[in-house]
Every structure is written in structure tokens, then in C-alpha cells.
Amino acid sequence: MLVLGGLTCFDYLNKKTNWKKMKLLIFAFFGGAHLLSLCSGKAIYKNGISKRTFQEMKEEIASYGDVAKAIINLAVYGKAQNRSYERLALLVDTVGPRLSGSKNLEKAIQIMYQNLQQDGLENVHLEPVRIPHWERGEESAVMLEPRIHKIAILGLGSSIGTPPEGITAEVLVVTSFDELQRRASEARGKIVVYNQPYINYSRTVQYRTQGAVEAAKVGAVASLIRSVASLSIYSPHTGIQEYQDGVPKIPTACITVEDAEMMSRMASRGIKIVIQLKMGAKTYPDTDSFNTVAEITGSKYPEQVVLVSGHLDSWDVGQGAMDDGGGAFISWEALSLIKDLGLRPKRTLRLVLWTAEEQGGVGAFQYYQLHKVNISNYSLVMESDTGTFLPTGLQFTGSEKARAIMEEVMSLLQPLNITQVLSHGEGTDINFWIQAGVPGASLLDDLYKYFFFHHSHGDTMTVMDPKQMNVAAAVWAVVSYVVADMEEMLPRS
Amino acid sequence: MLVLGGLTCFDYLNKKTNWKKMKLLIFAFFGGAHLLSLCSGKAIYKNGISKRTFQEMKEEIASYGDVAKAIINLAVYGKAQNRSYERLALLVDTVGPRLSGSKNLEKAIQIMYQNLQQDGLENVHLEPVRIPHWERGEESAVMLEPRIHKIAILGLGSSIGTPPEGITAEVLVVTSFDELQRRASEARGKIVVYNQPYINYSRTVQYRTQGAVEAAKVGAVASLIRSVASLSIYSPHTGIQEYQDGVPKIPTACITVEDAEMMSRMASRGIKIVIQLKMGAKTYPDTDSFNTVAEITGSKYPEQVVLVSGHLDSWDVGQGAMDDGGGAFISWEALSLIKDLGLRPKRTLRLVLWTAEEQGGVGAFQYYQLHKVNISNYSLVMESDTGTFLPTGLQFTGSEKARAIMEEVMSLLQPLNITQVLSHGEGTDINFWIQAGVPGASLLDDLYKYFFFHHSHGDTMTVMDPKQMNVAAAVWAVVSYVVADMEEMLPRS
Numbered sequence: 004m005l006v007l008g009g010l011t012c013f014d015y016l017n018k019k020t021n022w023k024k025m026k027l028l029i030f031a032f033f034g035g036a037h038l039l040s041l042c043s044g045k046a047i048y049k050n051g052i053s054k055r056t057f058q059e060m061k062e063e064i065a066s067y068g069d070v071a072k073a074i075i076n077l078a079v080y081g082k083a084q085n086r087s088y089e090r091l092a093l094l095v096d097t098v099g100p101r102l103s104g105s106k107n108l109e110k111a112i113q114i115m116y117q118n119l120q121q122d123g124l125e126n127v128h129l130e131p132v133r134i135p136h137w138e139r140g141e142e143s144a145v146m147l148e149p150r151i152h153k154i155a156i157l158g159l160g161s162s163i164g165t166p167p168e169g170i171t172a173e174v175l176v177v178t179s180f181d182e183l184q185r186r187a188s189e190a191r192g193k194i195v196v197y198n199q200p201y202i203n204y205s206r207t208v209q210y211r212t213q214g215a216v217e218a219a220k221v222g223a224v225a226s227l228i229r230s231v232a233s234l235s236i237y238s239p240h241t242g243i244q245e246y247q248d249g250v251p252k253i254p255t256a257c258i259t260v261e262d263a264e265m266m267s268r269m270a271s272r273g274i275k276i277v278i279q280l281k282m283g284a285k286t287y288p289d290t291d292s293f294n295t296v297a298e299i300t301g302s303k304y305p306e307q308v309v310l311v312s313g314h315l316d317s318w319d320v321g322q323g324a325m326d327d328g329g330g331a332f333i334s335w336e337a338l339s340l341i342k343d344l345g346l347r348p349k350r351t352l353r354l355v356l357w358t359a360e361e362q363g364g365v366g367a368f369q370y371y372q373l374h375k376v377n378i379s380n381y382s383l384v385m386e387s388d389t390g391t392f393l394p395t396g397l398q399f400t401g402s403e404k405a406r407a408i409m410e411e412v413m414s415l416l417q418p419l420n421i422t423q424v425l426s427h428g429e430g431t432d433i434n435f436w437i438q439a440g441v442p443g444a445s446l447l448d449d450l451y452k453y454f455f456f457h458h459s460h461g462d463t464m465t466v467m468d469p470k471q472m473n474v475a476a477a478v479w480a481v482v483s484y485v486v487a488d489m490e491e492m493l494p495r496s
Numbered sequence: 497m498l499v500l501g502g503l504t505c506f507d508y509l510n511k512k513t514n515w516k517k518m519k520l521l522i523f524a525f526f527g528g529a530h531l532l533s534l535c536s537g538k539a540i541y542k543n544g545i546s547k548r549t550f551q552e553m554k555e556e557i558a559s560y561g562d563v564a565k566a567i568i569n570l571a572v573y574g575k576a577q578n579r580s581y582e583r584l585a586l587l588v589d590t591v592g593p594r595l596s597g598s599k600n601l602e603k604a605i606q607i608m609y610q611n612l613q614q615d616g617l618e619n620v621h622l623e624p625v626r627i628p629h630w631e632r633g634e635e636s637a638v639m640l641e642p643r644i645h646k647i648a649i650l651g652l653g654s655s656i657g658t659p660p661e662g663i664t665a666e667v668l669v670v671t672s673f674d675e676l677q678r679r680a681s682e683a684r685g686k687i688v689v690y691n692q693p694y695i696n697y698s699r700t701v702q703y704r705t706q707g708a709v710e711a712a713k714v715g716a717v718a719s720l721i722r723s724v725a726s727l728s729i730y731s732p733h734t735g736i737q738e739y740q741d742g743v744p745k746i747p748t749a750c751i752t753v754e755d756a757e758m759m760s761r762m763a764s765r766g767i768k769i770v771i772q773l774k775m776g777a778k779t780y781p782d783t784d785s786f787n788t789v790a791e792i793t794g795s796k797y798p799e800q801v802v803l804v805s806g807h808l809d810s811w812d813v814g815q816g817a818m819d820d821g822g823g824a825f826i827s828w829e830a831l832s833l834i835k836d837l838g839l840r841p842k843r844t845l846r847l848v849l850w851t852a853e854e855q856g857g858v859g860a861f862q863y864y865q866l867h868k869v870n871i872s873n874y875s876l877v878m879e880s881d882t883g884t885f886l887p888t889g890l891q892f893t894g895s896e897k898a899r900a901i902m903e904e905v906m907s908l909l910q911p912l913n914i915t916q917v918l919s920h921g922e923g924t925d926i927n928f929w930i931q932a933g934v935p936g937a938s939l940l941d942d943l944y945k946y947f948f949f950h951h952s953h954g955d956t957m958t959v960m961d962p963k964q965m966n967v968a969a970a971v972w973a974v975v976s977y978v979v980a981d982m983e984e985m986l987p988r989s
Contacts, residue, residue, distance in 0.1 A: 093765070096758055099643060150592060155953070236731040236954035237814065261956040265589055265815075268957070272586070321730065322758075460648070461729035463754040464761070 057407065063489060064411040070346065071415035071481045078340050078477035079419070079470075087336035087476050088469035090118070091329065095322035095464060102319035103359040104136025104290045111315055112293050115335075115356055119297040122339055124354070126300060129293035132369040134359035136290045137161055139241075139319065140283025142256065144227070147171065148277040149269065156227070156256040157241040157320065157459075158284045159211060160362065163252045169281035170194070170225050170254065176263075176270040180210075180217055191222030194278050196258070198229050198267040204454055207231050208242070215255035216247045225280050226255045229263035233454040237261050240458045241318050243362060254282045294366045295356040299338055299347060301487065306377070307350035309487040310384045311337050311479065312432055314360035314367075321462035325453070329391030329467060329475070330446070331356045336476035341484050348487035350382060357432045360388070367432035378439055382492040385483060386430030387446040391475040392468065394448045396423025397482060401442030405493040409444065412485045421478055423447065442493045444482065446475060550900065556982060557904040563839065564908035564974045571833050571970035572912070572963075580829035580969050581962035583611070584822065588815035588957060595812035596852040597629025597783045604808055605786050608828075608849055612790040617831055617847070619793060622786035625862040627852035629783045630654055632734075632812065633776025635749065637720070640664065641770040642762065649720070649749040650734035650813065650952075651777045652704060653855065656745045662774035663687070663718050663747065669756075669763040673703075673710055684715030687771050689751070691722050691760040697947055700724045701735070708748035709740045718773050719748045722756035726947040730754050733951040734811050736855060747775045787859045788849040792831055792840060794980065799870070800843035802980040803877045804830050804972065805925055807853035807860075814955035818946070822960060822968070823880030823939070824849050829969035834977050841980035843875060850925045853881070860925035871932055875985040878976060879923030880939040884968040885961065887941045889916025890975065894935030898986040902937065905978045914971055916940065935986045937975065939968060 077083045094114060101108040112129065119127045137160055144154040158164075175193040177183045183195065195218035199210045208231050218226035230240035237259045246252050266276055295315060301307060313330030317323020338354050341347075358366035399409050406424060413422045428443040437443035448471075456462045486493060570576045587607060594601040605622065612620045630653055637647040651657075668686040670676045676688065688711035692703045701724050711719035723733035730752045739745050759769055788808060794800060806823030810816020831847050834840075851859035892902050899917060906915045921936040930936035941964075949955045979986060 092761055096761055097643070099645060150590070152592060234729070234948075235958065236727070236729045236948055236952060237956065238729040238731065238954075261814075261954065261958045264958050265956065268585055268589055321754075455727075455729055459729060461731075461754065463730065463758065465728065465754045465757050 060408060061411050064408070064415065064485065067415055067485045067488070070484065072418060073344055074340050074480045074484065075418050075477045077344060078336070078480065079473045083336070083340055083343060084473050085469040086339070087332045087472045088467055090335070091324060091332040091467065092464045095324050095328055100319045100321060100323050101315060101317045103134045103292070103316050103362045103365070104138070104287065105319065108316050108358065109292065112295055112358065115295050115315060119295070119335065119354070122335075123342060124297035124299065124338055126296070126298040128296050130296055130370065130373070132292055132294060132358060132366045133289045134292040134365050135161070135362045136287040138285055138287065140164060140285060142282045142284065144256070144258070144278055144280045146276065146278055149274050154262050154278065155237060155239045155259050157239040158254070158256040158282050159215070159241060159244040160318070161244055161246065161286060162215065162255045162282065162284045164282045164284040165225070165254045165280055169279045171277065171279040172224050174266060174270070174276040174278055175223070176267045176276075178267065183217055183221060187221040190218065193223055194225045194227060194280060195223040196227045196263060196266050198263040201231065201233055204231060211242050211257060212245050215244055215253050216250050219251045219253045223253060225253050227258045227278070227280070228255065229260055230257045230459075231454070232260060232457070232459070235260035238459045238461055241320060242458045254280065254284065256280070256282060292358040292366065294358055294370050297338065297354045299341060299352040301350035302347045303349035305351050307380045307382055307492060308353050309348070309350060309382050309483050310353045310355060310433070311483045312355040312357060312384070312386045313388060314357040314432060316357070316359050316361055317462070318361055318458050320458070320460045321456070322464060323462060324464045325390055325456055325462045325466045326458065327360065327388045329472060330387030333387055333391050333472060333476040333479050337480035337483050340476065340480040346484060348484055349490070350487045350492075352483055352487050360431050364431040364434070368435060371435035375439065378436070378441060381436060381441045383442050383444060383486045384433040384436040385444045385479070386433040387475070387479065388430050388432070389445065390448050390450060390453045391446070391472050392449040392452070393471045394421050394446055394475050394478045396421055396425055396447045397478070398425050398428040398445045398447045399442070400426070400428035400437050402494055402496040405442045405495070408493060412482055415481055415485065416478055419474055419477060421474070440495050442495065446479065448475065553901060554904050557901070557908065557978065560908055560978045560981070563977065565911060566837055567833050567973045567977065568911050568970045570837060571829070571973065572966045576829070576833055576836060577966050578962040579832070580825045581960055581965045583828070584817060584825040584960065585957045588817050588821055593812045593814060593816050594808060594810045596627045596785070596809050596855045596858070597631070597780065598812065601809050601851065602785065605788055605851065608788050608808060612788070612828065612847070615832055616835060617790035617792065619789070619791040621789050623789055623863060623866070625785055625787060625851060625859045626782045627785040627858050628654070628855045629780040631778055631780065633657060633778060635775045635777065637749070637751070637771055637773045639769065639771050642767050647755050647771065648730060648732045648752050650732040651747070651749040651775050652708070652721075652734060652737040653811070654737055654739065654779060655708065655748045655775065655777045657775045657777040658718070658747045658773055662772050664770065664772040665717050667759060667763070667769040667771055668716070669760045669769070671760065676710055676714060680714040683711065686716050687718045687720060687773065688716040689720045689756060689759050691756040694724065694726055697724060704735050704750060705738050708737055708746050709743050712744045712746045716746060718746050720751045720771070720773070721748065722753055723750045723952075724947070725753060725950070725952070728753035731952045731954055734813060735951045747773065747777065749773070749775060785851040785859065787851055787863050790831065790847045792834060792845040794843035795840045796842035798844050800873045800875055800985060801846050802841070802843060802875050802976050803846045803848060803926070804976045805848040805850060805877070805879045806881060807850040807925060809851050809854055810955070811854055811951050813951070813953045814949070815957060816955060817957045818883055818949055818955045818959045819951065820853065820881045822884030822965060826880055826884050826965060826969040826972050830973035830976050833969065833973040839977060841977055842983070843980045843985075845976055845980050853924050857924040857927070861928060864928035868932065871929070871934060874929060874934045876935050876937060876976075876979045877926040877929040878937045878972070879926040880968070880972065881923045881925070882938065883941050883943060883946045884939070884965050885942040885945070886964045887914050887939055887968050887971045889914055889918055889940045890971070891918050891921040891938045891940045892935070893919070893921035893930050895987055895989040898935045898988070901986060905975055908974055908978065909971055912967055912970060914967070933988050935988065939972065941968065
């Protein structure tokens with residue numbers, strides 16, 4: 004193959020012998036100057052794959068058109084429609100929210116273990132991991148000055164509690180870390196209230212994760228952070244926060260957008276605000292949990308894996324239906340659809356329902372530590388963890404060659420008009436693999452309402468749409484099946 | 497005038513002598529057959545006003561173009577911009593919600609009395625009324641079976657409480673009154689949960705107002721009603737409910753859309769649901785309150801009135817900023833704008849901030865009883881009580897002639913592109929007058945988000961948009977000023 008122009012031309016044809024492609028190689032070798040030029044000139048490349056190989060790959064993927072249609076028909080129009088929604092509703096109505104370290108989460112894991120076995124999936128098993136155990140306990144906040152007002156709060160994951168009598172202190176309202184620095188001399192002994200504007204989740208969430216540390220650095224006794232939400236109906240949102248070595252730990256919670264804005268207005272009028280904050284939050288020793296695994300074992304390359312995933316844990320409010328019940332259940336549904344159609348891909352389709360994602364991908368990290376020895380066998384890692392609203396495409400991280408293949412795979416979803424492949428495939432639970440070079444894909448969907456409900460009491464089945472879940476599951480099943488069944492693994496950089 | 501074709505032709509020229517119009521009458525009388533035909537043929541009518549009179553009226557209204565522009569400029573682009581928002585924020589941040597019978601409401605009334613005086617308005621006074629005094633007290637609901645789940649509730653206005661130990665009973669979930677009737681034999685001793693779909697407010701709200709009575713008729717011990725809301729982030733909404741003579745009074749509260757749907761799903765799976773409901777709700781004797789009144793006294797017909805209004809009371813959650821702080825404050829702003837421009841209309845512009853609207857227009861009814869003796873002097877009654885989001889026009893109830901005039905008045909708002917006059921001008925507080933034949937107008941605005949927040953903890957300043965309030969105030973001021981300043985009162989049917 005090196006004779007034909009070096010690895011760059013044909014490294015898509017890798018480890019596994021493919022006789023059809025080998026015949027084409029021989030043909031190319033004897034086919035004269037024209038064909039040689041096809042494999043050496045820049046013009047013949049599309050995304051780093053030679054035209055001939057690319058064409059071959061296109062043909063191979065196009066041959067899955069009927070399979071893709073069968074999956075779509077079953078998921079969206081057939082007997083399986085609304086199944087992932089109904090399954091999810093039953094679980095979350097039965098169990099409720101599933102916080103890391105809680106009995107609810109372990110109950111959900113046991114139910115899922117049974118569900119996956121009853122569904123006829125293979126190699127259903129639980130992989131033990133150790134996860135954090137934090138509980139919010141009883142919590143309350145009351146504005147004592149300038150008037151009595153009960154403030155809705157949600158303590159942040161890993162926060163310490165207050166003394167039983169609470170912390171009563173004057174408030175310093177700031178709208179940014181910069182303002183906090185400028186007014187550092189005013190912060191000592193106060194409760195810092197952050198009224199940062201909502202820009203987007205990734206930019207704004209730093210106030211939730213770092214707000215307590217930054218407030219503690221300037222001597223604050225607690226911090227209350229405006230919920231990271233794009234719409235509020237007086238709805239507090241929780242999430243993880245991070246202490247820092249060498250910085251005093253202070254209690255921290257999110258308040259509603261409404262109360263943050265009101266206190267900001269009061270402060271701008273020179274009004275003194277006093278709050279009494281009580282939080283029973285406590286961190287307990289790490290506890291036992293499990294990543295939940297099920298497979299459709301590969302027919303030809305069973306040691307090779309396409310990993311499809313979502314996380315089963317949630318915050319302790321609402322039902323964890325959207326974050327990430329939906330992602331977990333369309334991942335299960337992907338395997339169910341493939342099984343129901345009697346399909347068995349060449350390599351193994353592995354469903355993993357992660358535990359303790361909300362505490363920083365704790366279950367996924369331990370899975371990675373255990374399994375990274377086999378990293379060369381992971382063709383694609385997939386996670387759905389930003390909702391299962393109407394999908395608009397796939398986010399993908401991988402080599403240009405792999406991207407070209409994913410674009411062809413997504414073209415199979417033309418019947419649903421969902422064919423986009425964008426950049427930034429990612430997910431807390433799959434990033435370990437992606438950073439190590441494994442191609443990664445995440446579901447891209449309509450995020451318009453996502454941060455209305457994220458980490459709030461409002462994350463329930465009411466948010467979920469069975470028809471949108473059907474479509475999301477179809478996308479998930481087509482992508483995972485085709486990538487698992489193609490003759491070659493996805494090429495890496 | 498009868499010679500010229502009868503009253504139908506000229507009854508727009510009523511009580512008051514108008515020399516300009518009189519000259520036209522004389523001209524018409526002597527103007528020959530052509531002009532006579534203009535006043536007798538059907539073709540010459542537009543909305544019941546003769547072409548000549550209509551033309552005259554058009555010209556009169558068109559002459560207010562500069563005044564309208566001045567109002568718009570001051571309200572939307574000038575020194576007064578954001579004033580109604582800032583004034584409202586200060587009141588509701590200072591006082592909080594203003595439930596009928598509460599100290600907060602009376603504090604707000606006293607503040608407004610001072611505000612209106614300090615604003616330089618005339619005849620600022622408080623008109624005593626007696627209003628209901630209901631308090632929700634402490635309240636809670638917990639699902640005991642099939643799993644422990646704390647249910648967010650808001651007791652409904654006028655509901656009785658439970659015994660101190662609460663009411664613990666099995667749940668019967670229904671989606672309609674029809675279903676309740678069909679399953680009446682199952683209801684005895686149960687807590688009826690209504691999971692009625694949200695169609696629109698006026699159709700769906702009957703479950704909130706009548707749900708307890710209908711449940712009690714079939715032997716239920718309490719009723720929990722899905723909040724009447726078009727979007728929920730686990731947000732309960734309160735509101736008034738009505739008991740019925742001869743039907744046992746049972747405690748009743750609203751739950752969230754999310755919990756109503758969850759219990760409906762559980763029930764459909766045959767799961768037994770048990771709830772413990774505790775409500776400390778209590779009705780106290782009626783208490784003293786006031787409608788708050790201020791005026792710009794008319795220069796020519798001071799006894800004649802254009803009434804501009806909103807209600808100052810609210811529910812006891814959130815800040816009552818949207819319902820109806822916004823309506824009350826754009827009504828105040830309308831008078832402020834007119835005063836600031838040095839305008840004084842011919843008839844009196846009267847601002848009324850109603851009390852106890854949420855209890856069924858209690859303050860407004862007593863105002864009507866007191867003032868209806870002067871009903872012939874009321875040219876127009878206006879109320880803004882469905883938000884002060886971006887206005888799209890005016891809703892109007894009145895004669896066809898009056899509507900034609902209102903259409904011309906609204907054409908003055910062309911610079912804001914808000915010129916629609918629709919039907920169904922109404923408002924709890926002005927309906928007494930409208931039903932008695934007085935023309936009535938209400939602000940029509942973008943209601944998209946209104947029922948996200950209505951009667952919930954989320955009704956706060958966060959909902960309000962200062963720029964939209966500016967525009968709403970401009971519309972309100974132009975309409976009220978021009979109608980108050982036109983030579984003639986609005987014609988009635």
C-alpha cells in the first residue's frame with residue numbers, strides 16, 4: 004500500500020482485511036498513471052480520504068439505507084413509538100430523582116438491571132464504582148431586612164451546611180467576579196449575592212461552580228448565586244460547586260433569578276439587606292454504586308465497541324427526566340430497536356448508563372480507568388446529555404476522515420431531515436475517551452427550553468415529548484448501528 | 497335636525513352645543529338635494545355615523561396628532577421613559593405582594609396615596625370599601641404512596657383549611673368534570689385531583705373556581721387542581737375559588753402541572769396514590785380598605801369622566817408586578833404624562849387603583865354602587881389587567897359609533913404601529929359600567945408569557961419590561977387624553 008502513495012492515501016483500509024477493497028487496491032496498482040494520480044494528487048482528497056476509498060465508503064454506508072429506514076419506521080411510526088418515553092416515565096415516576104449516593108439512585112440502577120435483562124439484551128451487568136454522597140438536608144433562607152421575605156433556595160452539591168442556628172448577615176450584591184474584586188473590602192462577614200446576567204450556560208455556570216470560593220477569598224461567610232437559567236418562574240436551580248484547597252469553605256446555594264434581581268435593585272437604592280441562611284447540607288463517606296452495562300455483542304469483531312450512553316443519576320429535585328433520563332433511555336432504545344429488527348452489528352454495541360455524572364463524571368472516570376487498556380477497540384463513544392428534544396443533528400469530534408464518514412452516516416437520516424454533523428462532540432462521561440483520541444458523538448437537539456428546567460424541580464416528564472424522543476432514538480440507533488456494523492472502525496487522527 | 501333625515505343622521509351631535517358642527521348643519525340644510533341625500537342614504541354611513549359627521553370627527557381626532565406624538569416621545573423616548581417600571585419596582589420591592597385584607601395592601605395604598613399627591617395630581621383621595629380577608633397560613637402536601645414526594649401547593653382564595661392533623665386520603669385523578677361525573681361512585685372520601693388540559697385561561701379556570709364544589713358534590717374530602725398555566729417550571733398558581741350554598745366546603749389548592757400529570761400517569765397504571773394535605777387557610781371578618789383615586793380635573797366638563805384604572809391588590813405570592821402592578825402603574829403614568837406635558841383635557845381624567853379585584857372586583861363593585869348615579873357622565877372606562885407586555889391594540893366594547901371613534905383615536909398611535917381596535921373590551925373592575933352601557937376599553941398586549949407567571953411566585957419585576965411598559969403607557973395616555981378632550985362624549989348604543 005505504501006507503493007500506492009503512502010498511508011495517507013489508504014490508511015482508511017486499516018488492520019482488517021477487506022477483500023473487496025483489496026481487489027480495488029490491486030486494480031489501482033495496475034491501472035496506470037491516471038489512477039495513480041488519483042491517489043497522489045491533492046485534488047482527489049475529500050476530508051483526507053482518497054476519492055476511490057471515499058467512494059467505496061459512501062457506497063458501503065449507502066447500502067444501509069434500508070436498515071436506516073426500518074429503524075426510523077419502527078421508532079417513529081411503528082410499534083416502538085413512544086416506548087422510550089413510556090419506559091422513562093415508569094422509572095422516574097416510580098423512583099423519583101436519583102442523586103449520587105442516594106437510595107433512589109441505587110434503586111433505579113437495580114430496576115434498570117432488570118429492565119435490560121428483560122429486554123433480552125446481552126452481557127447485562129453492573130460495574131462497581133465509588134461515588135460521592137452529599138445530601139442537602141433541610142434548608143431555608145429568609146430576608147429579614149428590609150422586609151420579611153422567604154427566599155427559595157437550592158443548596159449546591161458539595162456545599163457545607165450552616166451552623167444549626169443559621170448564618171445571619173448583611174448582603175453584598177455583585178453582578179460579576181470583577182465587581183467582587185473591586186468591592187473586596189466590603190465583603191468581609193457578608194453574604195455575597197451574585198446577580199450575574201445569563202449569557203449562556205458554559206459562560207455563566209462559573210458563578211455557580213466558583214462563586215463560593217471567590218466570595219470566601221474576600222472574607223464572605225456565605226454565597227447565594229442567581230440560578231443559571233434562561234427563564235425563571237421563581238425556580239431555583241442546583242448543580243455542583245467546587246471548593247479550593249486553602250480557601251475557607253462557606254455554605255453556598257442558588258437563589259432564583261427573581262430574588263437576585265430584586266436584591267440587586269434594593270442594593271442599588273442603598274437599602275440594607277439582611278438574610279438568615281440555614282442549610283443542613285452534609286457530605287458523607289463515598290458510597291457504592293454501579294455503571295449499568297448491556298450489549299448487543301458484535302458478530303464479527305465482538306472485542307470492538309461502539310459505546311452508546313447517558314447518565315442515570317440526576318440532581319435531587321424534579322425527576323431527572325430531561326437530565327439525563329432522556330439521554331439514558333434513547334440510548335437503551337437504540338439497542339432495543341436494533342434488537343427488535345433482528346440486527347446484530349459486526350462489532351459490539353455497548354450501552355452504558357453512567358452513575359454520578361453530576362458529581363463530575365465520577366462513574367465514567369472509573370469506567371475509563373478500568374477499560375482504557377482496550378482503547379484501540381473503541382470505534383466511537385456516544386453520549387446524549389443535553390436533552391432529547393427535536394434533534395437537529397450530531398455533534399462530532401474526530402479526525403477529518405472520521406467526520407467525512409459520519410457525514411455519510413448522517414445522510415441516512417435524510418427521511419427525518421436530520422443530517423447535520425457539527426463540531427464539538429462531547430459529554431462529561433465520554434470526554435475521557437475523546438481526549439485520548441477516540442471519535443466522540445453527542446446528540447444535537449433544540450435547546451431552547453433546556454435551561455428553563457435544568458437542575459430544577461421542573462425537570463420532570465412534563466418537559467419530555469414522546470414524539471421527539473422517538474426521533475432522537477432513531478437518530479441514535481441509526482448512527483450507532485451503522486458505525487458498529489461498517490467493515491472498518493472509524494479512523495483516528 | 498329631524499327635517500334633515502332624523503336623529504340617526506345627527507345623533508352624534510348630542511347634548512352639547514358645538515358651533516362648528518351647527519354651522520355644518522345649517523350648511524347641510526340649505527345645501528340642496530345632494531347634501532340631503534348624503535344624510536338620508538345608507539351609503540353615506542360608516543358604522544352608523546353620517547359621512548359628514550364622521551368626517552368632522554375624523555378631523556377633530558386628527559388634530560390631536562401632535563399631542564399624540566408629544567405623549568409618545570415623552571413616554572417612549574423622552575425623560576419619562578422607564579418611569580412606570582421604576583416606580584412599580586420601588587413599590588413592589590418595598591411592599592411585596594398585596595393580598596386583599598393584608599397589611600401589605602394597606603401599606604401599598606398609603607404609599608400610593610402619597611405618591612399621587614407628590615406627583616401633583618388633583619383630588620387625590622381614598623374611597624373606603626370593605627374587602628375580604630383570607631389568609632392561607634401554613635400549608636403542605638405530601639404524597640405518602642406510592643412513594644414519599646413533597647408536593648408544591650398553593651391554597652386557593654376562600655378555601656377552608658384542613659384539621660391541624662391534615663387530611664390523609666386516597667386520590668382519584670380525573671381530567672374533566674365529565675369524567676368526575678362518570679366516576680362519581682369512586683370519589684367518596686377521596687382527594688380529587690384534576691389534571692384538566694390547559695386550553696385557555698377562560699375555559700380552563702373553571703376547574704380552579706368550581707373544582708372543590710364539584711368534588712364535594714360527589715363526596716370528596718378535598719380537591720387538588722392542576723394549575724391553570726401555559727408553562728410550568730414546577731410552579732403552582734393560586735386564585736379565587738367559589739363555594740356553593742348547600743354543598744359541603746372542602747379544602748382546595750392548586751398543584752403543579754408536573755404533579756398533576758405524574759399522578760395521572762400513576763393512576764392510569766393502577767397505582768394507589770395517598771396524599772396528606774395540610775392547610776391552615778382561614779377566612780377572617782371583612783376588613784377596611786380603599787380604592788385609590790387621583791384626577792386631572794376637566795377644564796370644560798369637569799363632571800364628565802374618562803376613568804383609567806388597574807388594580808393595586810394582588811395574590812400573596814410573587815410581587816403582583818404583572819397582575820396588576822403594571823396595569824395600575826401605566827394608568828398612573830398616563831396621568832403623569834398628560835400632566836407633564838401641561839395638558840388638561842376638557843373632561844376629568846380619573847385614575848382609580850382598585851382594591852380587592854382578585855376577590856371578584858370587590859372594590860370596583862362598591863365604587864360602582866356609589867358612583868353609578870352619575871353614570872351618564874362616564875364617557876369611557878378603561879382598565880389594563882392582562883399584562884403590560886408589548887401592546888398590539890385596544891379591546892373595546894361600545895356602540896358602533898363609539899367604535900368608529902376609537903378606531904380614529906387609535907390611528908393616532910400609528911407612530912408606534914399600534915392601531916388595532918378589537919372587540920371584547922373588558923375588565924373585572926370596569927365590567928359593571930360596561931354592562932350598564934358605558935363604553936369600555938382594555939389594553940391588548942402580547943399574552944404569550946402571561947399565564948407562565950399569573951398568580952404564581954413568578955409574578956415579579958423580572959417579568960416586566962420597562963420599554964414595553966413605556967409603550968403601553970403611551971397608548972393608555974393617548975387614548976384616555978383624546979377621549980377626555982374631544983368635544984363630545986363617546987356615544988352609547
